[in-house]
Structure formats: C-alpha cells, structure tokens
Amino acid sequence: MNILVCVKRVPMTGGTIVLTPDEQAIETRHLGFTISPHEECGVEEAVRLIEAQGGESVVLSLGPSDAEEQLRDAMALGIDRAILLQTDEEFDGQATAAAILASIEADRAAGVEYDLIFFGNESADSGNYQVGIRVAHALGRPCVTGVKGITVENGRARCEQEVPGGRDVYDVALPAVVTVKEGLNLPRYPSVPGRLRAKRKPLETRSPKRTAPGVEKIRLKLPEGDTSQAEILGHGPAAAPAVVDVLRRAGLVA
Amino acid sequence: MTLVYVEHQDGTPEEVSLQALALARGLAGGGEVHALVAGASAEAASGLLGEHGVATVHVPDHEVYASHAPVALGRALTQLAARLGSHTVVAAGTERGNEVMAHAAAIADAPLAANCTEVGAGAELTVTRIRWGGSLLEEARVHGETALLTVAPHAVEASSVGAGPAAAVERFAPELSDADTAVRVVERVSTSAGGGVTLADAKFVVSCGRGVGSPEGFAPAEELAALLGGAVGCSRAVTIAGWRPHTDQVGQTGTKIAPEVYLACGISGATQHMAGCKGAKRIIAVNTDPEAPIISHAEYAVIGDLHEVIPAITAELRKAGAG
Ligand SMILES: Cc1cc2nc3c(=O)[nH]c(=O)nc-3n(C[C@H](O)[C@H](O)[C@H](O)COP(=O)(O)OP(=O)(O)OC[C@H]3O[C@@H](n4cnc5c(N)ncnc54)[C@H](O)[C@@H]3O)c2cc1C
Ligand SMILES: Nc1ncnc2c1ncn2[C@@H]1O[C@H](COP(=O)(O)O)[C@@H](O)[C@H]1O
Numbered sequence: 001m002n003i004l005v006c007v008k009r010v011p012m013t014g015g016t017i018v019l020t021p022d023e024q025a026i027e028t029r030h031l032g033f034t035i036s037p038h039e040e041c042g043v044e045e046a047v048r049l050i051e052a053q054g055g056e057s058v059v060l061s062l063g064p065s066d067a068e069e070q071l072r073d074a075m076a077l078g079i080d081r082a083i084l085l086q087t088d089e090e091f092d093g094q095a096t097a098a099a100i101l102a103s104i105e106a107d108r109a110a111g112v113e114y115d116l117i118f119f120g121n122e123s124a125d126s127g128n129y130q131v132g133i134r135v136a137h138a139l140g141r142p143c144v145t146g147v148k149g150i151t152v153e154n155g156r157a158r159c160e161q162e163v164p165g166g167r168d169v170y171d172v173a174l175p176a177v178v179t180v181k182e183g184l185n186l187p188r189y190p191s192v193p194g195r196l197r198a199k200r201k202p203l204e205t206r207s208p209k210r211t212a213p214g215v216e217k218i219r220l221k222l223p224e225g226d227t228s229q230a231e232i233l234g235h236g237p238a239a240a241p242a243v244v245d246v247l248r249r250a251g252l253v254a
Numbered sequence: 255m256t257l258v259y260v261e262h263q264d265g266t267p268e269e270v271s272l273q274a275l276a277l278a279r280g281l282a283g284g285g286e287v288h289a290l291v292a293g294a295s296a297e298a299a300s301g302l303l304g305e306h307g308v309a310t311v312h313v314p315d316h317e318v319y320a321s322h323a324p325v326a327l328g329r330a331l332t333q334l335a336a337r338l339g340s341h342t343v344v345a346a347g348t349e350r351g352n353e354v355m356a357h358a359a360a361i362a363d364a365p366l367a368a369n370c371t372e373v374g375a376g377a378e379l380t381v382t383r384i385r386w387g388g389s390l391l392e393e394a395r396v397h398g399e400t401a402l403l404t405v406a407p408h409a410v411e412a413s414s415v416g417a418g419p420a421a422a423v424e425r426f427a428p429e430l431s432d433a434d435t436a437v438r439v440v441e442r443v444s445t446s447a448g449g450g451v452t453l454a455d456a457k458f459v460v461s462c463g464r465g466v467g468s469p470e471g472f473a474p475a476e477e478l479a480a481l482l483g484g485a486v487g488c489s490r491a492v493t494i495a496g497w498r499p500h501t502d503q504v505g506q507t508g509t510k511i512a513p514e515v516y517l518a519c520g521i522s523g524a525t526q527h528m529a530g531c532k533g534a535k536r537i538i539a540v541n542t543d544p545e546a547p548i549i550s551h552a553e554y555a556v557i558g559d560l561h562e563v564i565p566a567i568t569a570e571l572r573k574a575g576a577g
Binding site for chain 2: 013014015016017026036037038092093094097121122124125126127128129130133134136137138140142143144145146160162163164165166167168169170171172173181182183186187212213214215216217218219220221222223228229230231232233234235236237238239240241242243244246247248250251252253254
C-alpha cells in the first residue's frame with residue numbers, strides 16, 4: 001500500500017499575532033514553525049498503517065525551501081520519503097489543490113499510485129476547508145472529511161466522524177482521499193535515531209505552477225480584541241470568595 | 255438570485271443557516287433568495303424559511319439524502335445553481351456546510367471563501383474571512399463567474415423579514431452517478447455516555463493546562479465542575495502528554511466552548527487555545543505568572559497556584575451552600 005500525506009508549514013504564533021507593516025503576513029522573525037495538529041495525526045496514521053500493512057509512505061508540502069524542516073520532522077516519525085513543491089509565492093486553496101494534483105499525476109506517470117491520500121480537515125493558517133476535497137474530485141476518488149477513526153481492510157476504508165452524541169461511519173473503496181482531525185490518534189514523539197535517519201531519507205524538490213487565485217488576499221488584519229488587562233481578583237486561595245462572586249453574578253450559584 | 259444551502263434538524267433550520275440567510279439577503283440586494291434543503295422533513299422548513307426571506311425551498315429527491323451524503327449534496331447544489339442561474343451560493347461555515355460547499359466548488363471549479371464574517375457589495379465581490387480559527391482576519395477578493403461563500407457561525411445575526419407566506423416548495427431530481435452516492439453515512443454509533451453535560455454546551459467550564467502537572471492533578475477540577483454542573487476541559491499541552499483525551503481539548507483543533515464562565519487554570523493563553531473560548535461570556539484565568547498572555551484575554555485573573563486556588567473555590571462554594 002502507498003500513502004501520501006500533505007502538510008503545510010505554519011508559524012507557531014504563541015500568545016499574540018503580530019503582522020508585518022504591509023499587512024500581508026504574520027511577523028515570523030522570532031517564531032518557530034510547525035504543521036497543523038490535524039496533519040500531525042495524518043502523518044502518524046500513515047506511519048502506523050505502513051508499519052502494519054507494508055508499503056511506502058510519502059509526505060508532501062507546498063511551500064518555501066524552509067518547509068524541508070517539516071518534511072524532515074515527518075520522516076523522523078517514520079515517513080519514508082518527501083516531496084517539496086518549492087515556491088515562495090502564495091497559493092490559494094484552488095491553486096494549492098491544482099499543484100498537489102499535478103504532483104500526484106507526475107508520480108502516477110512514474111509508476112507510483114497512492115491508495116490513500118491524507119489531508120488535514122483544514123489548514124492551521126488559512127482554514128480553506130477545501131484542498132483535499134478538490135484533489136479527490138480531480139482524481140475521481142471518494143473523499144471522507146473530518147475523520148477521527150479509520151480502519152483499512154480488504155481494499156476499503158471504514159472512516160468515523162465525530163458528531164454531537166456519537167460517531168458517523170462511512171465505508172469507501174480504495175483508492176480514497178481522507179481528511180483527518182486531531183484526536184484520530186496520539187502522535188509519537190520523534191526518537192533520536194529517527195531524527196538521524198530522517199536526515200538521510202530522500203527529499204525530492206519540484207517546481208509547482210501557480211494558477212490564478214480564485215480567492216485573492218488583499219490584506220490581513222487582527223480582530224478587534226480584548227487586549228485589556230484582566231481585573232485581578234486576588235492572590236492564591238484568598239481570592240476564592242471573589243471568584244465565587246463572579247460565579248454568582250453569572251447565575252451559576254444560587 | 256442567491257442560493258443558500260440550509261442545514262436543519264427534523265425540519266427546523268439551524269440558527270447558523272438562518273445567519274447565512276441574513277448575509278445572503280444582503281448580497282442579493284432586492285433579488286430572490288432560494289434554499290436547498292435535503293433529507294427527511296425538509297419541507298417542514300418552508301414556514302420559518304419564508305419568514306427569513308426565502309422565496310423557494312428546493313428539495314432534492316433521492317434516497318441517498320436520507321443520511322448525510324456530502325458529494326450528492328454538492329452535486330445537487332451545483333446543478334440547482336446552474337439551472338436557476340445563481341452565481342452566488344452561500345452556506346453556514348459549519349463542518350458540514352464547509353464540506354458540502356467544497357464539493358460544490360470542486361464540481362463547479364469555482365472559488366470557495368470559507369468562514370466569511372462580512373461581504374462587501376460592489377462590482378467585485380470582496381469578503382472578510384476568518385483565519386487561524388478566528389485569531390486573524392483576511393480581506394480578500396473573490397474572482398470568477400460563480401462564487402461560493404460560507405458564513406462564520408455567529409458573525410452575522412439571523413433576522414426575520416416578518417410573518418408572511420411560507421416559502422414555495424419544489425422537489426427536483428438531481429442527476430447522480432454511483433461516485434456521487436458512494437460517500438454517505440452508513441451507520442451512526444451512539445457514544446453519549448448518559449447524562450453528563452458536554453463541553454460544547456456546558457454553562458461552566460474549568461480547564462487545566464500544562465500547569466496541572468499530571469493526570470491526577472485534574473481531580474479538584476472534576477470536583478468543582480461536578481459541583482456546578484459544568485464540564486472539564488484542557489489545553490493541547492495536556493492532550494499531547496496523554497493526560498486527558500482529545501475530546502476534552504478546548505481550542506482551534508479541539509472543541510469550541512461558549513459557557514457563562516470559563517475558568518482557565520495553568521493555561522498560558524496561546525492564540526490557538528483562545529480560538530476555542532471566544533464564545534465564553536467571562537474568562538477567569540488562574541496562573542502563577544502575572545505576565546501570562548491569557549491575563550490580557552481574560553476579564554478576571556487570580557495570581558496563584560491552581561493546586562491551591564481550585565480547592566479553595568470549591569470549599570468557598572460549599573460554605574455558600576452550593577452542591
Ligand atoms: C495549529 C495549531 C493548533 C493548536 N490547537 C490548539 C488547541 O486546540 N488547543 C490548545 O489548547 N492548544 C492548541 N495549540 C497549542 C498552543 O499553541 C499551545 O502550545 C498550548 O495551548 C499550550 O498549552 P498550555 O497553555 O497548557 O501550556 P503552556 O503554554 O506551557 O502554559 C502553561 C501555563 O501554566 C502556568 N502555570 C504553571 N504552573 C502553574 C500552577 N501550578 N498554577 C497555575 N499556573 C501554572 C504557566 O505560568 C503557564 O502560563 C495549537 C497549536 C497549533 C500550532
Ligand atoms: N501548502 C500546502 N502544502 C501541503 N499541503 C497543503 C498545503 N495547503 C493545504 N494543504 C493540505 O490541505 C489541507 C486543507 O487545507 P485548506 O483547504 O487550506 O484548509 C491541509 O490540512 C493540508 O493537508
């Protein structure tokens with residue numbers, strides 16, 4: 001079985017977001033980078049499935065050359081090889097899907113077919129909720145979204161979605177596209193030998209073509225915020241009566 | 255003409271779908287607004303939808319719509335939009351709204367702007383949309399002949415146009431391939447463990463973050479939550495340590511909560527955590543660090559060790575006769 005996982009490099013924003021003066025991006029000079037927790041679970045699931053059933057796992061990212069860091073992180077967890085669609089340009093959801101599709105088609109032409117393709121349910125930074133679904137349609141494959149449980153058996157994937165009061169189950173034939181959510185599994189921590197191995201695993205760089213954006217960013221802005229300081233109710237256990245007062249005023253205590 | 259995909263429970267439209275309708279009416283100017291409503295009791299929505307300005311409710315006829323079938327819904331939506339000549343399609347920015355709209359956008363090869371909070375009228379469609387789970391906004395231009403938008407929940411208020419006639423109901427038969435009907439809910443597993451309030455609906459939530467130190471450290475929070483009929487939550491630092499299940503996680507990639515009071519203990523206040531508690535009426539932060547970012551997001555703060563503060567609150571409540 002072959003599995004592809006798509007991950008996006010995003011900044012770890014911490015307690016407050018600061019924008020660049022031109023309002024086109026988040027100021028990232030002092031920030032580390034990561035991928036979405038949803039995508040981390042996609043990576044973990046791919047590694048587990050290949051460990052259990054054999055085959056090859058591949059991680060793909062569209063982004064700057066620095067996205068190699070996130071691809072190596074995924075390989076440190078057990079992914080076999082990586083593909084970087086290297087660009088410094090911004091791709092909207094449609095353009096991202098088109099570039100990932102072109103890469104999957106290039107793999108197919110070279111004899112590599114993916115039985116399962118994992119995406120995050122939504123990217124951490126843009127939240128377009130669409131890249132995986134677009135790729136599935138272009139490939140003519142079924143797509144289940146927001147998956148928090150998956151069993152792959154006899155050429156089919158049984159996928160579970162969390163809904164209020166329970167779980168909805170889907171059953172689709174492979175090859176399929178599955179978008180996943182955090183909670184699907186508890187990702188492992190990378191081991192030191194894993195990190196060392198990841199440095200030598202193959203990483204192929206490709207040049208994606210950017211199609212015209214359908215949703216074109218004009219500028220970013222911060223929501224009008226509650227950046228006022230909190231009223232200090234007190235220090236330590238002595239503050240308890242003041243807390244109970246707030247609870248009472250909120251109607252939680254008779 | 256503007257087309258809206260309306261979600262409903264047994265014929266009662268979801269509040270977030272009524273919010274999407276309010277935005278759609280603004281976009282339509284004086285033009286008509288139509289709705290696609292699928293599944294059992296869909297017709298029953300026509301009364302309330304009429305009051306929310308819908309001229310016609312279109313109900314797709316096919317057994318697949320008896321359960322959630324996102325591709326078939328996306329297909330019905332695109333076929334209906336094409337037949338009605340609708341160039342703007344709107345839905346609520348729920349998990350399912352975004353899913354169905356992404357299918358429709360993929361089928362129509364049209365742009366989808368997810369989770370919009372505002373839409374600018376004008377020759378060119380401009381939107382403000384949510385990024386980073388609501389911690390950041392983006393102004394964007396939407397290009398193309400047909401545009402699909404979802405409306406961020408609770409960004410727009412639902413508004414009735416007043417009592418009036420129910421919307422007309424028209425049934426139609428979408429053309430569906432086997433692939434369109436292959437993705438559908440085949441089984442519902444019930445997991446509601448009798449009685450307890452859910453994190454999403456609780457009026458009081460007490461969460462602990464990394465500062466709680468261990469899984470056992472949650473016992474006092476459990477006790478306090480039980481006393482007030484509330485729920486216990488946590489931060490991602492806690493779930494990735496394996497101290498609590500992910501279903502307890504509050505945040506961008508966890509549960510969104512909207513309690514009367516959110517007591518956040520030993521949580522620093524990362525933007526991704528705060529994205530999950532924007533709906534809280536009041537936040538009380540308990541933290542040893544007076545400089546923690548959460549202090550500038552909370553209404554109230556207690557500077558101190560959560561291991562001492564939480565039991566003291568419980569004791570004070572007992573003294574006051576609660577529980
Ligand atoms: C894309 C993305 C999505 C994410 N989604 C989520 C999400 O859904 N939910 C979420 O929570 N996080 C999420 N995160 C992670 C988030 O960025 C933070 O890493 C996380 O919220 C930190 O958890 P914390 O506040 O418990 O830990 P820390 O940041 O380590 O903070 C611990 C706090 O506890 C205080 N403290 C320590 N000891 C005590 C004590 N004894 N008593 C009182 N206070 C004490 C410290 O002063 C500190 O403020 C996400 C991150 C990314 C990149
Ligand atoms: N630049 C990218 N590189 C690789 N995968 C991406 C990229 N952008 C989005 N994706 C994938 O598509 C998913 C959904 O993204 P979105 O449609 O932007 O919410 C993400 O969780 C990723 O799995």
